[in-house]
Amino acid sequence: MNLPINENGLQASQLIYGCMGLGGGWNRNSIQPEHIKQAHEVVELALEHNINMFDHADIYAFGKAETVFGQVLKEDPALRENMIIQSKLGIRFPNEDKGIPARYDFSKSYILESVDGILSRLNIDYLDVLLLHRPDALMDAREVGEAFHKLKDSGKVHYFGVSNMSAGQIRLLQRYTNEKIVVNQLEMSLDKIGWVETGVHVNQIAARDNVFPEGTLEYCQLENIQLQAWGSLAKGLYTGVDLGNASENVKNTALLVQKFAEEKQVSKEAIVLAWLMKHPASIQPIIGTTNLDRLQACTEAVNVTLSRDEWYSLYVSSRGVSLP
Template identity: 65%
Template sequence: MKKLPIEKHGLNTSRLVLGCMGFGGGWSRDAITEEQVKQAHEAVNAALESGINFFDHADIYAFGKAEEVFGRVLKERPGLRDEIFIQSKTGITFPDKEAGLPTRYNFSKEYILNGVDGTLSRLGTDHLDTLLLHRPDALMEPEEVAEAFHALKSSGKVRYFGVSNMSAGQIKLLQSAISDRLVVNQLEMSLHKIGWLESGVHVNQPEFCETIFPEGTLEYCRMENIQIQAWGPLAQGLYSGASLEGKPAAVKETAGIVKKMAQEKETTTEAIVLAWLMRHPAMIQPVIGTTSPERIRASAKAMNVVLSRDEWYTLYVSSRGVNLP
């Protein structure tokens, strides 16, 4: 079987990643509850039973409560930490209304080091398997990021490094100063958000290129064995049972095709939506964001579905709503 790019660096993770942004009760400042801890246990159990051993976090998710709740799960399940891979991200600063400050990004050495210390303390672990820089900081200084990464690597706090929402040019700039190979780039990609394909099919037709997906990023990551992870891969359930009220005709039609394919293949609609991403030769790793054990199990079925070329193109063309050029 073909290896995932991330496996080529020595990280033998599952094909699917469970995104933990929905853990910890969402975006409120209230303290975590026992119900949220129970929900996290159930989601983690469903993931492990389904063969998912990779968990995606960020220091900001639920204002830190997603990591805090996950830390409770780790504490209550001794031995679990050694069986799983944990990824987190840093680099985004929330707005400060009192100080009149908007959302900002910060890749300074001090911010990155403090960010990781906060994450490790909330998770109650001594290391992260992968650390991603969450969103490109316009003021990033590659040498400063390199210093931070070096300190994190030599102290054993982080094993591998990567980025999120970055173009090939931004990755090259960072990599020019960082001695460790960057191994992950996490981007929004799904059967609904198809910009990652559109920039490729309209290569000499700029008038059609309405996408903001940075051209050449997919190709660069493939060439450099940088694992592409897709956030938002279920398109928030658009093709797998979420309400279609008021949605465009192309979305409704695509949802119908997904349903029919799932019936024909005796699998779930989630599996079809994810298998569509996974059929791409970039060996994309979907980061599913559901907290529902049932939807986690339904998603994991994607690991047993392979779409044919014709099925893949049928879904792609249906999602774009117009024929290919």
Template identity: 60%
Template sequence: MKPIPFQKRGIQASQLVLGCMRLGGDWDDKSPITEQHYKEGQDALETALEIGINMFDHADIYTKGKAERVFGQLLKERPSLREQIILQSKCGIRFPQGTSPHQFDFSEKYILQSVDGILERLGTEYLDILLLHRPDPLVDPEEVASAIHQLKASGKVRHFGVSNMSHSQIKLLQTYSDEPFIANQLEMSLLKSGFVDTAITVNQEAARDNVFPEGTMEYCRLENIQLQSWGPLAQGYLSGRSLDGQPERVVNTAKLVEQMANEKDTTAEAIVLAWLMTHPAGIQPVIGTINPARIRSCKDATTLRLTRDEWYTLYTSALGRNLP
């Protein structure tokens, strides 16, 4: 099996990442973290480690910071674990506060302030990777570069990346920064296949409704940027979630996934993730569940690869139309 881009850079990250967005309970400022939340976090962490996951994905906004606090407590109870795992978090999204509206903020001050908060909540002295969460239309790339320089020099962040960005947005930031951007996290799944559609529908009418930025996959592959997928399990629609109200293409694809899983003596989750991981770009799925059973059901995806025929059969089924 080919190494993923992170591994080519010497970052020994697992091919699957556990997304920690669901840790800590509700997305509000009032609900406290409970013992049950810590128990859920511990069970998710232990199960992830059990199946070989050593990378964990956070963001400062997840459950209003409670996700990082839960994980920080787990690390406090097992301090030796910190050097055995890879911690990634994100910053740049600001929720409404007072008269300030919901916005994206890549100002130097906000990035530095955000990282200090992340480190405090996680109870660690450094992040392995910091991602800029969503593009800020008011970004000053020189400010971003200055923040990155300070974070690197202080040892607070070892590597940097982005999330939800096109190749041109990455190139703008990279032009001003000496530190390479080594990751780009985007929504990609069997039901969010714009990253494939973009390549196939060049000069086709079908390209009109595709929002995935053309050239981004190719740029990331050329620059050895790790592509990460958020939402890789397609919100569970292909692995057991109720299909009431779903279009025919989703219903048919769920049946096909189940059939393939039975034939290969594996799980639907493994088939859905394997579809992503069979792509030669070395996509790294960030699974968003903290349910131990569902985490375990993803294990086979790290060794399962689909044939070309199987891959295209799933793709065209989910697409719901013939290829041009």
């Protein structure tokens, strides 16, 4: 892959390991040795399968996901040079005592302070890529630009990107920074198909119900902004979770995924991820599993190429309504 985020001579892998599940979960309990062991195991398995990019956010497991990952790097510092590490900031937890709600914050001071926290938890000197997690309604692009420049000059961050942003928002940011926005991370999967629907619905009434920002996929392709897919496994919807209450579309799509997996003698996860990877935008799916068998199953995706007919069969099955 020719990604704009190649670091230290490293080529970013097409699959990214998503670290949200590390650290013992969304609770305030302390980190246990088993959480560090788990982080060691997933990192080792990912690297063994040439997955060298790792996705974090400062909020994951209330900071514990970064902390256990940092512990892995402390115990095995040589791993760092084989990794491309990205993290996100900008979501703030509520402060219930003071009556302050959960909110977004892209102020310069909060960005700078958050990066210091990220580097300290991860036990690293620099982040390969820093993403703004979700759009801040009060975003002052000029202020964000200043923060980016300061982080770049200090060597704390090498590349910058965004998450859950529209083309318009990225263009606004780009206007105030010389740093190229290199990533946009969005929810995209065989279940969340808005990113495809927005293209095929042009000039159709069905476009009404689609929340995926129109033109964003194309803008990212045009500007060489790497698209990353979060939720890429659709939380196991087509690969093993109980479908007792699921819709007919989901059940039919799960059967189709299974059929292709059997025909190609690969895992169902590989089919679901290969569906995303077939798109010419060269999407990087982020895999959020902490289960080693499932992670192993996901790694098979890089060897699968779906035909056009197979890709469309899965897409039409998921949307549940035939084209055109």
